[in-house]
Amino acid sequence: MKLSRCLLVLGVAVAGALLPVRTLSAADTVSPIPSDPAARIAVLRAEIAAHDERYFRAAAPVIDDAAYDALRRDLAALETAHPDLAARVPPLAPFGDDRTGAAPTHRHPTPLLSLEKSYDYDALRAFCVRTAAAPGVGEPAWVIEPKFDGLAVNLVYVGGRLERALTRGDGTVGDDITAAVRALPGVPADLPAVPGIALPAQLEVRGEIYVPWADFVRVNADRETAGAARFVHPRQLAVGTVRQRDPAEVARRGLRLVCFGVGTVAPADALPGSLRLRLAQLAAWGLPVPPRSWTAATADEVADAVAAVGRARRDFPFPTDGAVIKVDDLARQRALGSSESAPRWALAFKFPPDRVATVLLAITVQVGRTGALTPVAEFAPVKLGGATVTRATLHNREDLARRDLRIGDTVWVEKAGDVIPAVAGVDFSKRPGHAVPFVFPRACPECRTATEERAADAGPRCPNDQCPAQQRRRLEHFVSPAAVNIPGFGPALVAALVASGHAVRVPELYRLQAQDLAALPRVGPETAARLLTALETSRRAELWRWLYGLGLPQVGETRAKEWARRHRSLAALADAWPEHALLFRELAAAGVRPTPPPESAGPLAGQVVVLTGALPTLTRTEAAAAIEAAGGAVASTVTRATTLVVAGEGTGAKLEAARRLGVAVIGETELRRRLRGP
Numbered sequence: 189m190k191l192s193r194c195l196l197v198l199g200v201a202v203a204g205a206l207l208p209v210r211t212l213s214a215a216d217t218v219s220p221i222p223s224d225p226a227a228r229i230a231v232l233r234a235e236i237a238a239h240d241e242r243y244f245r246a247a248a249p250v251i252d253d254a255a256y257d258a259l260r261r262d263l264a265a266l267e268t269a270h271p272d273l274a275a276r277v278p279p280l281a282p283f284g285d286d287r288t289g290a291a292p293t294h295r296h297p298t299p300l301l302s303l304e305k306s307y308d309y310d311a312l313r314a315f316c317v318r319t320a321a322a323p324g325v326g327e328p329a330w331v332i333e334p335k336f337d338g339l340a341v342n343l344v345y346v347g348g349r350l351e352r353a354l355t356r357g358d359g360t361v362g363d364d365i366t367a368a369v370r371a372l373p374g375v376p377a378d379l380p381a382v383p384g385i386a387l388p389a390q391l392e393v394r395g396e397i398y399v400p401w402a403d404f405v406r407v408n409a410d411r412e413t414a415g416a417a418r419f420v421h422p423r424q425l426a427v428g429t430v431r432q433r434d435p436a437e438v439a440r441r442g443l444r445l446v447c448f449g450v451g452t453v454a455p456a457d458a459l460p461g462s463l464r465l466r467l468a469q470l471a472a473w474g475l476p477v478p479p480r481s482w483t484a485a486t487a488d489e490v491a492d493a494v495a496a497v498g499r500a501r502r503d504f505p506f507p508t509d510g511a512v513i514k515v516d517d518l519a520r521q522r523a524l525g526s527s528e529s530a531p532r533w534a535l536a537f538k539f540p541p542d543r544v545a546t547v548l549l550a551i552t553v554q555v556g557r558t559g560a561l562t563p564v565a566e567f568a569p570v571k572l573g574g575a576t577v578t579r580a581t582l583h584n585r586e587d588l589a590r591r592d593l594r595i596g597d598t599v600w601v602e603k604a605g606d607v608i609p610a611v612a613g614v615d616f617s618k619r620p621g622h623a624v625p626f627v628f629p630r631a632c633p634e635c636r637t638a639t640e641e642r643a644a645d646a647g648p649r650c651p652n653d654q655c656p657a658q659q660r661r662r663l664e665h666f667v668s669p670a671a672v673n674i675p676g677f678g679p680a681l682v683a684a685l686v687a688s689g690h691a692v693r694v695p696e697l698y699r700l701q702a703q704d705l706a707a708l709p710r711v712g713p714e715t716a717a718r719l720l721t722a723l724e725t726s727r728r729a730e731l732w733r734w735l736y737g738l739g740l741p742q743v744g745e746t747r748a749k750e751w752a753r754r755h756r757s758l759a760a761l762a763d764a765w766p767e768h769a770l771l772f773r774e775l776a777a778a779g780v781r782p783t784p785p786p787e788s789a790g791p792l793a794g795q796v797v798v799l800t801g802a803l804p805t806l807t808r809t810e811a812a813a814a815i816e817a818a819g820g821a822v823a824s825t826v827t828r829a830t831t832l833v834v835a836g837e838g839t840g841a842k843l844e845a846a847r848r849l850g851v852a853v854i855g856e857t858e859l860r861r862r863l864r865g866p
């Protein structure tokens with residue numbers, strides 16, 4: 189597994205529009221994977237926890253599922269090889285936590301588990317054979333269903349009445365989303381009386397909330413018209429909508445429910461002892477169940493059925509990234525039991541990414557907010573994962589040259605994890621005789637300034653600060669949900685602001701008048717008023733969002749948070765950071781008053797601590813946990829935001845940096861003393 193894959197974040201092209209997906213900056217990323225296994229375990233756990241956070245809470249993953257699963261596999265292999273080390277660091281939750289903190293939470297009557305995953309047919313067959321060999325199982329009957337791609341939900345019916353619906357949460361406790369679930373089509377508030385079947389006193393129904401492809405495309409088209417950012421994947425749309433906690437929006441955007449399992453049922457014999465019959469019973473009560481499922485009796489039949497799902501899934505109206513294989517018989521399921529995180533009677537099979545061939549029509553060059561030039565492949569439209577795709581980024585000039593892509597080539601386009609389209613390869617046998625290698629432009633495609641290349645950059649860049657493309661990208665970044673999040677400021681509006689000269693820099697946004705906005709194309713007085721209100725609200729956005737949104741060199745999300753904790757106001761930042769003082773003062777003068785993070789309590793509150801070298805007794809993870817518990821923040825590199833360096837044996841560059849910047853350096857004994865507090 190190459191960790192570098194995690195750092196590759198592409199623009200996402202869906203139905204022809206290249207989305208600005210946030211790029212991880214150096215400050216956001218964990219430093220190169222260390223060779224020491226204990227440190228590797230800690231780094232991987234932190235990395236995975238960060239991806240879980242993005243996936244479950246923000247529904248905006250920055251790596252695809254296969255790359256994520258590879259991280260998980262790496263960690264599992266290390267933990268198995270070094271059980272002693274693994275036990276010393278706090279464990280990683282078996283899966284993420286989707287609780288938002290904004291909704292009431294409740295305990296699931298029976299915890300919601302995850303599923304083991306496999307990616308190839310050998311692993312699938314091995315699972316079937318292993319399961320059949322388990323005591324008390326014999327040759328089980330298998331059920332195979334599509335794996336719906338949305339968010340897990342647990343519906344609790346008491347006496348036949350929907351009492352509440354919860355997200356997975358951490359598996360034990362989930363967010364209350366009852367109001368949203370009641371707005372889903374076909375979810376009975378009361379289970380109807382069905383002749384011959386008594387209503388269970390308690391019934392937990394497990395399912396998935398998802399958005400069909402057609403609604404995903406429709407919602408995105410509407411958003412495009414409104415100048416709002418598109419959703420990258422239907423799952424993101426489903427999660428984002430449920431979070432809004434507005435039932436009208438749930439219905440308007442076309443969210444759906446599918447039910448595929450049962451948790452607690454009381455009395456225990458209220459439902460049949462077979463999964464298929466149970467689903468038939470749920471359907472009889474009016475609950476939506478998978479429209480199609482397959483059955484199999486042997487490992488080979490299971491593999492055939494999974495392959496059949498793989499072929500059929502292109503025509504499914506709902507997003508799916510795999511198949512789920514389950515033992516049908518409940519008694520056998522009970523005999524197999526569960527591990528801490530997943531049942532032993534089920535397995536998720538993830539399909540390899542979809543691939544289609546198309547013709548490369550052009551290679552264009554995009555200008556990023558820092559002036560970096562990125563080649564983009566423009567190809568004949570192809571259907572991929574439910575959307576029409578016409579573009580994909582090609583990373584950089586070297587990547588393009590190495591792959592020897594030429595206009596006119598037949599290329600394979602794939603959507604990794606059904607999210608990010610990429611050019612997977614060239615079919616050289618189809619290369620037309622006249623195709624010539626692409627020559628990277630020597631001038632910026634937007635402002636025609638000669639490009640420059642500095643050793644530190646990955647490739648050529650436009651050195652012109654005033655380049656309109658850079659100005660647009662910087663403002664797009666600033667207003668994006670990942671940064672200050674200003675609703676209504678989509679790419680079209682930003683382009684109009686820059687083209688008209690009304691706002692080309694962030695401070696100028698805050699000097700806009702209603703008549704400036706109303707003069708722009710497709711902006712009426714009402715829209716202008718709404719935009720001004722959105723700008724007004726954003727003056728008080730969290731300080732770290734401002735710092736991150738301004739796109740200062742080397743300031744990613746992590747560092748922005750560090751600086752926000754430490755300096756707390758634009759005025760303090762202006763003092764601490766002379767090279768940006770003018771900008772901070774200009775913003776303050778324009779009425780910008782960002783909200784500082786809550787004051788943390790504890791003896792190390794406000795401290796930004798960097799650990800370096802081996803401490804005599806504490807591991808790095810233990811030290812970091814203790815510092816955070818005491819209200820401090822732990823950073824990976826020594827910067828001017830650093831207030832303290834804790835050094836052990838064998839330190840080098842960080843100690844050097846601390847000396848240069850005049851940051852206090854202490855050892856473990858002093859750290860322990862400070863942790864205890866005054």
Ligand code: IVH
Nearest residue numbers: 301302303333334335336340396448512531
């Ligand atoms: S069965 C004990 N069946 O995938 C878990 N899950 O990655 C029983 N999912 O937690 C789950 N489609 O949220 C099952 N046909 C299906 C599914 C499915 C999607 C989700 C579900 C599960 C997750 C695991």
